[in-house]
Amino acid sequence: MRRMSLEDATVLAEAVLNRQGFSQEQTRALSQTVIAGQRDECHSHGLYRLLNCVSTLAAGKVVPDAVPEVHDQAPGIVRVDAKGGFSQLAFEAGLPKLAAKARNQGIAALAINHCVHFSALWIEIEAITDLGLVGLACNPTHACVAPAGGSQPLLGTNPLAFGWPRPDGQSPFIFDFATSAVARGEIELHRRENKPIPEGWGLDRAGQPSQDPAEVLEGAMLPFGGHKGSALGTMIELIAGPLIGDLTSAESLAHDDKAGASPYHGELILAMDPARFLGGSAAHYMAKAETLFSSISEQGARLPSQRRYEARERTRQEGIAIPEALYQELVQLT
């Protein structure tokens, strides 16, 4: 493993992205995202993802110097056209207006269109909770999940993320999960290691349950939680697809045309302002949320993101570590 400071990792990430042709602004936003992933030890969303950024660019599936355009769609809606760039800069561009609208209206939506997507949603959600707002985000991906009772890939792994701000500098309550039974990478890992996957993860091409990872990757993954997870995944297709005038996971996959690039689609983000919902009693009710969190922790259950926050603390003290091979691969891209 190669150890380095977050600062050195940032320099490396920026050097790769710049050298490969991303504009300065795109480079900064992308680099911040992969560094945050690496810092929290979400390795698949860390420096490793730079390889994916680069291959998506090489496939001609992302605009490396896109300048997002912000539109004031309605009193409660801000729309950002990412212009074919990665989602990060578009989110950054829309966040101030989303926050202002949420503080004024109580609730507001940010619709990002025409973006290429690879990052975990918790990063965006944490930017919202940092402003004292409640956040919810979701997006389609590429069609690879069969609806419950079906046999063919139609839905994406469609992540859903939620965040709640906490007082006194405490890390926010944030969850971020795929609506598929597992991440696609988990099945790929089983294939590489030649291990069968558990029941309930996927179907073969004929739509039959299979525990062979290669067959499932050719067939369809399954949603988490049966028909309930399937319903949620469908909801995400609708509200982060047609509702915001953008692609479904099936359309995103068709757009990819076997390039194997990151999904191209839209993203829906909601923000709600507790101060606007609660007025003078906001502190009183936010304290009740803290009671709920204590009741979860005290019975030995973990709050979501706990592992990430522990990793973040570790990174603060020890820096990060990535495989030497990955390090060398990145250096060659600079």
Add this chain to the structure above:
Amino acid sequence: MRRMSLEDATVLAEAVLNRQGFSQEQTRALSQTVIAGQRDECHSHGLYRLLNCVSTLAAGKVVPDAVPEVHDQAPGIVRVDAKGGFSQLAFEAGLPKLAAKARNQGIAALAINHCVHFSALWIEIEAITDLGLVGLACNPTHACVAPAGGSQPLLGTNPLAFGWPRPDGQSPFIFDFATSAVARGEIELHRRENKPIPEGWGLDRAGQPSQDPAEVLEGAMLPFGGHKGSALGTMIELIAGPLIGDLTSAESLAHDDKAGASPYHGELILAMDPARFLGGSAAHYMAKAETLFSSISEQGARLPSQRRYEARERTRQEGIAIPEALYQELVQLT
């Protein structure tokens, strides 16, 4: 079984509620709800629920003549104080303002406070899709579900419902599910029939997995879909509890004080207007949602609510049927 027309069933429901002391307006709203449940053959939310309305009133846990108060909280938020009555009339009172706000702002929230709750959320969601809007609703219940990894009841069965309007008079896409592994009534049914429950439904009082329905009813139910369902259930506690200045499921259970009445708490409902999100291209993108629905149906998967719509059609032709014993019990309450 006793067969009757929907009209006769309505007369019976209204007679029971009126005779037991509900005001005319409360009676009308409650009766509409149980009749809609019966019509769609959701028997536990049909005429059977009248017994629950009556016992909740007898326990002094609902105000039978409450007159909801509507407050314009913010440009994007309408708040309705149900004044301790059942939720239905409060929802009715708030709906026009919610719809007007959604059409103007693009997205709006309806927060119902201080309501007693028993009905399925799809009824409210369908009222929203009938207006051409996208709807989302959720509420806490009574604490009976342990968070994933925990051992004690803390979360409610916390339902989540979503609806999407469809063109040409087609029934809307609506789902409505509990974030617990199953409904509590399902476990009670197993206890009555002396049958073990499947793994994954619940824990005994010591927090150990149990397949004994009686032990689980004394212990804790489990969320659906492991930590993902648990995270969703927690989100619902937060956004339909503290965020709107109302009770969590644990607080609702404490308020009940062993009376066994329906939960007392708040409810959060969101509405989004496709026309405001999409402007002139609304029809184009709503057609893409139809393509998604076709792709689900064509591979043999069912759209949620399909069974209800089929039952509704059956009722239209044949009327409803309830057990003779239930009929007699209801007649005695008139």
